[in-house]
Amino acid sequence: MKKRGVVGISKKALLYTLAVLLLVTVTAVLSACAGSGIDISKDVDEKATFPEFTRDPDDTYEWEESTEPPTETETEPETEEPVELVGLREAFANYFYIGVALPNNVLQNWVRYKDVILKNFNSITCENEMKPDFMLSQSESRKNLDVTYTDPVVHFSSPQLAVKYATQNNIKMRLHTLVWHAQTPKWFFTEDYTNEGNLVSRDVMLQRMESYIKQVLTYYKENYPGLIYAVDVVNEAFDVGNGDENGIRRVDNLWHQTIGPDYVYYAFYYARKYAADDMKLFYNDYGCMYKIDLILRNLKKIKSEGLIDGIGMQAHMDYDTDSNAFKKAMRAFVEAGYELQLTELDIGVKKNNEAQFKAQANQYKRIFQAAKELVERGYKVTSITVWGLTDTLTWRSGQYPLLFNSDLTPKPAISAILSVFDK
Ligand code: GLA
Numbered sequence: 147m148k149k150r151g152v153v154g155i156s157k158k159a160l161l162y163t164l165a166v167l168l169l170v171t172v173t174a175v176l177s178a179c180a181g182s183g184i185d186i187s188k189d190v191d192e193k194a195t196f197p198e199f200t201r202d203p204d205d206t207y208e209w210e211e212s213t214e215p216p217t218e219t220e221t222e223p224e225t226e227e228p229v230e231l232v233g234l235r236e237a238f239a240n241y242f243y244i245g246v247a248l249p250n251n252v253l254q255n256w257v258r259y260k261d262v263i264l265k266n267f268n269s270i271t272c273e274n275e276m277k278p279d280f281m282l283s284q285s286e287s288r289k290n291l292d293v294t295y296t297d298p299v300v301h302f303s304s305p306q307l308a309v310k311y312a313t314q315n316n317i318k319m320r321l322h323t324l325v326w327h328a329q330t331p332k333w334f335f336t337e338d339y340t341n342e343g344n345l346v347s348r349d350v351m352l353q354r355m356e357s358y359i360k361q362v363l364t365y366y367k368e369n370y371p372g373l374i375y376a377v378d379v380v381n382e383a384f385d386v387g388n389g390d391e392n393g394i395r396r397v398d399n400l401w402h403q404t405i406g407p408d409y410v411y412y413a414f415y416y417a418r419k420y421a422a423d424d425m426k427l428f429y430n431d432y433g434c435m436y437k438i439d440l441i442l443r444n445l446k447k448i449k450s451e452g453l454i455d456g457i458g459m460q461a462h463m464d465y466d467t468d469s470n471a472f473k474k475a476m477r478a479f480v481e482a483g484y485e486l487q488l489t490e491l492d493i494g495v496k497k498n499n500e501a502q503f504k505a506q507a508n509q510y511k512r513i514f515q516a517a518k519e520l521v522e523r524g525y526k527v528t529s530i531t532v533w534g535l536t537d538t539l540t541w542r543s544g545q546y547p548l549l550f551n552s553d554l555t556p557k558p559a560i561s562a563i564l565s566v567f568d569k
Contacts, residue, residue, distance in 0.1 A: 231265040232560050234549075237567065238514075238530075241521045243318060243375070245269030245531030247490065252539055253307040259535060260311075262554050269375075270312050271320040271489070271531055275305040278330040281362065288339045296353035298334060300361045313373060320489065320531065321366065323378035323430060324359055325413040327399035335400045351404035356416045363420040371422065376487060376529065378430040378458055379417040383410045384440050393440045410444065414453040426528075430458035430489055435468075435475040442482055449483070456485030456526075461513070462533065462542070464494045465505040469512045476516055480525035488517065490533040493559075494545030498537070503546075507562035510549070515566045 234244045246267040252259055274280060286299035312319050335351060336343030346354070359379075366374050388397035394407040401409040410429075417427050429445055431437070434457070441457065448454045457479045463472065480486050493509050495502035517527045534540035538552040549559050 230556055231261055232556050232564075234266040234560070234563065235268040237564055238518075241518055242487075242527055243269040243529035243531075245271055245320060245489075245529050246535055247271045247273045247531060247533045248308060248535065249273040249539075250275055250304070250307055252535060253311060256307075256311060259554070262550065263535065264315055264317075266549075267317065269318050269320060269529055269531060270308055271322050272305045272308050273534070274329070275308065276321055276362075277323060277326065278334065278358070280304040282331060282334055282358070284331065284333050284339060287333075291338065294339070296350060297357045298339070298354055300358060300365075302365055309370060309373065313370060318375045319373050320487075320529070321362070321374045321377040321425070322489070323381040324362065324417065325355065325379060325383075325401060325409065326381035327395055327401060328382070330400070332400065335404050345400070345404050348405050351401075352412055355401075355405070355409070355412060356419075359413065359416040360420045363417065363422075363425065367420070367422040367425070372424060374422075374425050376426045376428055376456070376458075377417060377421060378489070379427050379454070380410050380413045381430045382432060383429070384431060384437060384444050386437070386440065392444065393437075394444065411448055411453075414448045418453045426455040426485060427453065428456045428458045428485075428487065428489075429454060430460060432460040432462060432490075434459040434479075435471045438475050438478045442478070454484075456487060456528070458487045458489035460490040460533075461488045462490055462492055462494075462547075463509070464545075465502065465509045467493075467509070469509060469516075472513070473516045476520060476527070480520055480527065485526040485528055486517075486520070487527070487529040487531070488513070489529075489531050491530060492533045492540060492542055492545075492547035494542055494547045496545075498546045503558045506547075507558040510559040511562040511566060514563045518566055 238244050244267050246263065246269070248263075248270055249272070281300050281302070281304065283299040283301050286301070287294045308319065311317070332341050333339045333343070334354065335345050337346055345351075363377070383395050383399075384393050385395045386393045388395050388399075390396045390402070390407055392407060394402060394410065396402045396407075405412065414427060414429075421427060429441070429448075431441060434441060445454060445457075459472075459475065459479070461472070476486060491513065493506050493513075495506045514530065517530055520527045532549055534548050536550045536552045536554060537543060537546045537548050537557075540548055548557075549563075550556055
């Protein structure tokens with residue numbers, strides 16, 4: 147007979163129970179922290195408290211280079227229950243594009259998601275696949291340095307699924323993003339295209355920047371005319387805490403380290419040189435409501451030379467982010483003569499319960515209402531993109547920030563957004 151402990155269970159069972167209890171406790175604590183949104187809701191509309199926001203430049207995506215586009219999973223079953231599909235894109239057709247960020251793992255299951263996507267969205271942003279980490283080929287760039295030293299090799303397979311479905315379905319795309327301190331490989335900045343190499347000179351890096359921008363924009367201009375309506379030329383360049391005396395991001399920013407603070411100017415200069423006329427050029431940033439003046443000041447020269455069209459407010463926020471402050475930033479940018487897009491909207495809550503989803507719905511409504519009103523007053527607000535499709539297909543899944551539940555049913559936010567048309 148097995149020896150039993152005081153409460154009549156075996157030692158093994160006791161240990162197992164304790165382990166399960168420990169796991170449950172740890173998971174509960176972790177998800178309470180992750181889902182609480184406490185910090186982000188207080189004073190950042192955006193990223194300071196998200197782990198992703200403290201990326202170091204070496205922390206690039208590991209991905210295997212391939213010239214083959216990602217393949218679809220044809221066998222994916224249709225969702226069993228018919229879902230209510232809604233129709234945001236139609237509702238806002240006279241106002242702005244309604245966009246969604248999609249990563250390849252969603253696009254690979256197109257059959258499963260397509261009805262909801264096609265019903266609601268007429269703009270797609272690749273969540274990652276158009277970032278330099280995914281577009282630059284290290285192995286090819288290293289092969290023939292005589293040629294590639296100032297002309298890095300770019301390949302276009304990674305975003306190909308998005309491009310395919312967008313063109314097939316008459317959907318437009320935002321190109322995100324050309325010049326950013328994160329998700330850009332360190333080797334791109336070194337003499338021999340290795341992570342260990344010495345950084346190249348300003349002059350060489352300017353040539354690489356021009357070459358990269360030229361290759362990417364020319365490819366889409368020539369092969370898919372009309373597809374890309376907005377380009378995030380520079381992402382997240384202004385940040386007082388991490389910036390130089392003008393607030394231009396210096397910390398962990400190899401663009402600043404090689405070229406200097408005018409890397410922002412040159413990025414727009416080259417982008418204008420190679421972009422098609424219908425590709426609008428954007429500066430994209432987080433926490434815009436906290437840095438209106440900083441952004442406007444640093445873009446002044448670029449704007450005065452006609453090199454920029456618009457400002458993209460990322461808009462990662464929470465249900466209780468000060469929406470008046472957010473609206474004030476929206477107004478400031480359009481009044482300063484910029485086209486405006488909300489490029490990465492998601493609104494976090496603390497828990498997935500009815501009350502929180504109601505508060506989230508009201509916040510979504512306030513934001514859409516503000517954008518709609520600006521358009522009605524003659525300003526250019528040209529697109530609102532949500533940063534993901536469902537509450538599980540998002541980098542903030544602990545905060546349930548999106549418009550659809552994981553089973554693709556609409557959350558209260560959808561009817562709240564549509565109610566901006568109620569008389
Ligand atoms: C920033 C970037 C996005 C995405 C998010 C979340 O907002 O612009 O591309 O990476 O961070 O990580």
